[in-house]
Structures are given as C-alpha cells and as structure tokens.
Amino acid sequence: MKIFSKIFKITQLSTIRLIVLFYVVAVLFSTILLSFPFFHNEGVELTFIDLLFTAVSAVSVTGLTVVSTAETFNAAGSIALAVVLQFGGIGIMTLGTLIWVLLGKKIGLKGRALIQIDQNRATLGGLVNLLLKVFKIVLIVELVGTIILSTYFLQYFDTWYEAILQGFFGAVSATTNAGFDITGSSLQPFSNDYFVQFVNMLLLILGAIGFPVLIEVQDLISKGRREIHPKNSFSLFTKLTTLTFFILILVGFVLILLLEHNGTFFADKSWHERIFYSLFQSVTTRNGGLSTMDVSEFTNPTLIMMCALMFIGASPSSVGGGIRTTTFAIMLLTIYNFSKGRQSIKVFGREIETEDIIRSFIVITTAGMLCILAIIVLTQIENFPLMAIMFEVSSAFGTTGLSMGITPELSTPGKCVIIFLMFVGRIGIFSFLFLLRGYTYKDNYHYPKEKVIIG
C-alpha cells in the first residue's frame, strides 16, 4: 500500500483522475475478460475495437452494441457480462470500497473522498454504511427481479435453465439500466406481454432514480412515520430529482402519443398497445435502453424529442448518464424565476446555491457543444442519415443505449467517437472538465468587475 500511496503522491493525481483511472482499469479488465473464447459461441471472432466498444458500453452501462450479444456470448459469457454490468452499474468505487470493507481494511479519508465524488454524495459521514446500503438494495432488487422474471419466463422457454438465465440477465440488465439483451432483439419479443414490461419498467426506474432516493425511502420505512413527518424527512435533492424524473417520463409518454398519433407505426395499434409502447419507450429514455419496438419506426419529431430526453438522462448518483435530472431542473427553475424577475431560486422551501446554478449551466452547455461536435464529426466520416447519427450521439452521451440500428455499421473512427461519448456520459461532464484541468489554480488576486452586454 505504501508504494501505491507514494505513486499517487509522486504523480499528484487528483481525486477525479483516480476515479477515471479506475474506470479505465475496469474497461481494460472487461476487455480482457470478454475476449476469452471460453465465453464466446462457436466460430465467433471479435476485433479489438469491437471488444473495446463492448467493454466500454458494458462498464458505462450504455447498452449500445456493435455485435449481437445473443449471437456472440454463450451462457457463461452472459454471466460474465452481467458481472461487468454490475461493476459499471453500482460504480467501481462502491465495489472497491466494499471489497476493502469485506477484507477488514480501514478506509482512509482519501478513499472516502473518491467514493464521495463517484456517487456525488455531499457529506463524507457514514459513507461505508451508505455503500453497504446501496449494494444491499441493488442486490435485493435484482434478486426479486430474477425470481419474478425467471418464474414467469418458464412459459416462454423450453428449459428451466434457460428461463433462469434469461430472468437473471434481464433483471441485472434492467436494474443496472444496462440495456443489453440476450434475446437478440431487446424486449421486442415481449411487446404484447404487459407483465414483463411492467416488471422491467419498475426495475429500470429503481436503478435510474438515484441511490440517495432509495436510501432516504428505506430510512423512512425503517424509521416509521411516527418519528418524523415524511414531507420534511426528504432532502431537497430527493424531492427535486424524483419530481423531475417522473415529469420527464410523463412528458415523454404524452408527447410520443401525440406526435405518433398519425404515424405509420401506431396506425394498426389498439389504444392499450399505443399506451404501453409510448410509456415503455418514454421510461427507457431515462436510461434503460431496452425497447419493445424498433425505434427507427418512429417519426422524426418523436425521435428528436427522445434525443432531448436521452441527453437529460437519469438522476445523479444512479446507474445512468446524461446531464442528469437535477441539472435540467435547476436550469428550468432558473429561467422561470428569472423571467418572473426574482433574484433567487426557491423550490420546496429551499434556495438553490448560485454556485450550483452556474455548475448546472456549465454541464448543460458543455454537454451540448460536445454532442454537436460529435454530430459534425460523425456526419463527416459516416454515411448515415442525420437523424440516426443525432440519435446515436444522444444515446451514447446519455448512456441510454437505444439505437436506430447504425451501431454495428460504424467505422472504427466512428466507434471511437461513440466510445468517448459513453465514457464522458458515465463519468459525467464535471469529472470530464476536472480531468482536462492541468493543476489546481488558486486565484488570490482580483480584477475590477465590468458589466458586459448580454444577448
């Protein structure tokens, strides 16, 4: 351990750089793991870029695939992939800490600071306890999901063995919002099975709504209502992110219904089919990436709207990517309050810090520019329709994993662009910007302020 701490001291790696380093290591480890022929079906040969792409997609729980998971990986490979999804989903830091805890090592402040940033938790206290809780919750959700899905899948599959494999992989893929599938065509075989869709939506939401929310809900349940009034027991973060999360799902649901009203895909569908297709595809843009249909059958307005939803992504401290729900909510609140002429942003009886407002806007604009840049590069080097490229870019940055089908046909430079977006989407714009920073710059001097004319 002394050597390690020395190396860290010598290279003066910042906390965020360490996290990025861990992610890089996880990607390399996954690349090597998934390259073993033991995990592949017979006759499968993977190029390095496709292996790397699969590893990044798995570690970042995006779910974009250049090769069919079902055709490439055998049963053992599927389980190996599920392990990688778990790594990526719960966060490498969480898992690393747990291993330390299990081995009885004491976690120093340095280690704790790492976890804090990875999970965006604002206080250092009780972090280990917190992580154990996160791990416990995720495992319980996955276990219950596996049992329900496997039992139910007995009617679909010939052997109990295959039903359990499908149920297990499906539960892990949904809970971690990974979007990988071993059916060969996502949840399209279950497009008329509302029970499977319902269970999947529930798992997707539990994974993407943010661990602090789950923990606060669990705390509330274990404490009981007698101790504290539920209204006051939730943090501003939990209230804001949960409200935004469900509003986004509702808006997506209603807009898909409206925009596709005269579309060809809904033409021969009944009202309940329309409702379930709209609802599932709206939920999946939060971060799931699973789908009950070929999304390229939607019309352009719906697809653009879904791009926006994927760009926003999931809650912070969840398995998801994108700019995150709170960032989007603070932007809307700031614009609204400004247009009302208010000087401060009030919400749920609290005020938002000016620093957080500026940070939100930095995240949004940086992400927007990054995506536009990626679209320009991809339209230049690839020969796909603009809509398909915009969709792919939003999906990669949001680590959503939905695609209009161009992923396997991307050129190697194109794959590199998507790999980069998935990586940035997962570590977050914040960590990405910190990563660019050469050194911490203390500015103890000031210039006179001068007003500038704004647009």
Add this chain to the structure above:
Amino acid sequence: MKIFSKIFKITQLSTIRLIVLFYVVAVLFSTILLSFPFFHNEGVELTFIDLLFTAVSAVSVTGLTVVSTAETFNAAGSIALAVVLQFGGIGIMTLGTLIWVLLGKKIGLKGRALIQIDQNRATLGGLVNLLLKVFKIVLIVELVGTIILSTYFLQYFDTWYEAILQGFFGAVSATTNAGFDITGSSLQPFSNDYFVQFVNMLLLILGAIGFPVLIEVQDLISKGRREIHPKNSFSLFTKLTTLTFFILILVGFVLILLLEHNGTFFADKSWHERIFYSLFQSVTTRNGGLSTMDVSEFTNPTLIMMCALMFIGASPSSVGGGIRTTTFAIMLLTIYNFSKGRQSIKVFGREIETEDIIRSFIVITTAGMLCILAIIVLTQIENFPLMAIMFEVSSAFGTTGLSMGITPELSTPGKCVIIFLMFVGRIGIFSFLFLLRGYTYKDNYHYPKEKVIIG
C-alpha cells in the same frame, strides 16, 4: 401626451413591453406599406401571411423570403423595402428618438430607458448624442457603399438608373445585414467578382460588429492617440465582442474549407474560389444572410456547423440577432475557467459579474430549447428534410436569412413558427423572457440554502 402616459400607467406596461409594442406597430405599418399594389410588379398578388412574413423578415432584418423580392416588388417597392430595413436595422427606438430630437422634444427618462434596453447600452448618459452618432455612422457607411457599388455596377447593368438602384439596395441590405436581394439570387451573380464580395463583407461586418464598437473606434480616431492609450480606451465589451466576432469568422472559414475539402461543390473550384466561397459564407453567418452560392450544395457537417454559427449570431447592439457574441464568449470563458478550477472569470484585466454569467447561460439554454421545440414542431407539420428544417430554424432565430430553399414552400403554420423565431431573435431572449413575466415580483424573504447534486 397626457392621455398616452395615462394609458401606460393604467395598463402598467413594462419598458420591454413598450419596445415589443413598437416592434409590433412597425411590423403592422410595414405590412400595410408593402401591401400597396403601387409597390408591386404587374400581376403580383400577395396573401396576408406572405405579406406578414415579408414585413417581419424586413423589420427583424432577417432576409428569409416566401416570395422573390425581385419578382414581387418594383423599383418603388424596393425603395420602400429599403426604408423598412433601415427601420429594423438601426432599431425603431433609435429612429423614434431621432424624430423626437428633430422635432425639438425633450426626451424624458422613460423614453431614454426604452432606448437603453433596445440598444443594450449600460449607461443612460448621453443617449441622444449616442443615437445621433449611430445614425450618422450608419448613413455614412450606406452612402459610401452605395456610391462604390453603384459606380462599379455600371459595368453590369444596362442603365445608370438600374446600377444606382442595385447599388443603393445592395448597400442598405448589406449594412443592415438584411439579406434581402433584388438580383433574384442573392450575390450568386457575383460569385466570381471578388470586389463586390469584398465590399459586401465590409458592409456586413460594420453592421454586425455592434454600434458601441463603431462609436468607440470613432471616438478614438477623433480624440487621437495622444490623449489616451488605445489599449485602455476600449471597453471590456468592445474587446470581448470584437475578438469573438473575428474568431467566429475565422473558425467558420477554416471549418468550411476543411469539411468541404472532399465535398462535391468544391470539386471543380480553384484554391482562390474555395477561399472566397468559404470566407463569404462564414462572414454571412454572423448575420448577413447574403450568399454567393446555393448553401444547400454544402455537405451536412458544414451545414450543422453553420447552424451553430447562425445560432450564435452577431454582436449585441448591432443589427443582428441570435444569442449574440458576448453571450457565447462568456459561456466559453466560464467553462474554461471552471475546468481550470478558478473561482472568477478574468478577461482583459477585468472580471465578469456573476449576474452576467447566469444571464448568458439563461439566454443560451432558453434559445436552445426554443430552437429544438421549433424543430420538433416543424418536422411534425412539414415534409422537408431534417437538415433543411434545422438550418431554417437556426437562420430565423439568428435573423441571418440563409436558407436551403424551403422558405417559400412552408405551410401557413410553418410560416408562423418562423415569424415567431425571427421576432424573438430580433428582440432577444432577454426581452422575450421579460415579456412572459406577468408582474415584477419582489422577493424580500429568503429560504435556507441547500446544496443539490449536479450531473
């Protein structure tokens, strides 16, 4: 006058609402003016929506046209249109004040406040003087432009009469960055005449670089170098906007050259043709809207990049629209300084106010959401390629006036969307947000602040 002030008091119109009211009146006046058959060529009949579209496009000096200006308007009509462009370009407030000044009326604080916001001038002092200067500069530029272009056009046109009309309209359209043309195909007839292109680029830049910049330069020239060092005599605004303005032109120029390197349009062009096509089309995205080629011949990457440039638009307090150069510059500076870990935004030995930073981000994100919304609506109601719609939306919001050719074929609801964007682009996101505000809300109470996890 008493009745008027009473009406204003009764309806409690805010300052910005008055400006919007003036713009609305100008549009109505222009709609009526341009509807006179006296101004039309024989056999021309205009629908109301086309007249309204033309009036809004002229008052906002955008230059998008649903009818060919050359085919619709006769010589008298062209002069009437030039007058409307002048109205829109210099700003109705400026002109209104000047009329008051010429009539010997004293301008009250209320009147001055109006001009201040319309021209974004941060101090109230010497406003009338300032406006006279603006008017004088624009007139001189237009006069010189008319003389040069008319004289030069004698070689192109059969009669001196037509040469002068073309020269006059061309100079006014370029200086006000209106983008209207009476050649029937913008500056495409002069695609090999570098002199005409050079004069036009100069006029476009003088109109779009911002009046404060022109005034500060004029002040410097009239004062002479002996009084004050030029480096210190320019305001932060002038330095920031001018630098951004020329960097954007340079970036656009280089990127068009690069992205079109293997494109079909440049295939048979010589190096100097490529340079002039790239340079002119980059300058015109700042706000001009004139073009020396059919922009739809460019490839998608170039067109997307031009969308971004048009979205940014011209300098504040200029004839142009968009989010404006300073807004974009402050965003970039904030992101850069943040990623360097700095607490304040320092530039040219000055610091940017936190309020200005938040305002910039509000302008950018509101504009972005507005454009995405417009794109979703237009893709839903129109049957044009996504690229053409994105280009049209960016061009309308930036009041640039470039088009891939879909403007005349838009449906009536589609025309209404573009009219709305041109209007908002011209009055600016700021005024637009103020317009939404029901009443000025004073918040004298505060809630405790609470940190929220950002993306």
